[in-house]
Amino acid sequence: MAQPPEKPAAVEEFRQRPIFHLAFPVDDLEATRNFYVDVLGCRVGRTAETWIDFDFFGYQITAHKTPATGPRAANPVDGHDIPVPHFGLIMGWEDWHRAVDHMNYIGVRFRVAPHIRFKDEAGEQATFFLEDPSGNCLEFKAFRRPEEIFTQR
Numbered sequence: 001m002a003q004p005p006e007k008p009a010a011v012e013e014f015r016q017r018p019i020f021h022l023a024f025p026v027d028d029l030e031a032t033r034n035f036y037v038d039v040l041g042c043r044v045g046r047t048a049e050t051w052i053d054f055d056f057f058g059y060q061i062t063a064h065k066t067p068a069t070g071p072r073a074a075n076p077v078d079g080h081d082i083p084v085p086h087f088g089l090i091m092g093w094e095d096w097h098r099a100v101d102h103m104n105y106i107g108v109r110f111r112v113a114p115h116i117r118f119k120d121e122a123g124e125q126a127t128f129f130l131e132d133p134s135g136n137c138l139e140f141k142a143f144r145r146p147e148e149i150f151t152q153r
Contacts, residue, residue, distance in 0.1 A: 096142035
């Protein structure tokens with residue numbers, strides 16, 4: 001009887017922790033720059049006529065000017081319509097609360113208002129969503145117990 005093909009090995013552990021990179025579409029580079037720099041406090045990296053790199057809290061994200069991408073989808077999670085796709089940060093619990101206070105202070109409009117998700121369950125988390133000027137959604141969340149980030153409910 002023939003042997004089944006061997007399953008490819010997973011990537012071995014990296015010698016250095018990789019830095020996450022994300023490229024995403026935008027329709028207005030100047031409005032995008034203002035949002036990521038003035039609202040979120042990101043530092044600008046390299047730029048060109050059609051793209052901008054940002055230091056997104058130690059990770060490289062790149063806004064690329066592209067034609068409109070169309071409507072975004074949403075998925076119901078714990079009673080809220082969560083925008084898909086989205087990206088963001090998992091923060092410390094106290095940092096998340098300071099971020100909410102700051103966003104309220106500067107008058108940011110939330111896509112999904114700050115709230116606690118999965119209250120008193122494994123993976124309890126605080127979360128809110130913002131939209132950048134091109135409609136890209138960002139989630140900022142914090143786990144009450146960080147060791148439960150990957151715990152199944």
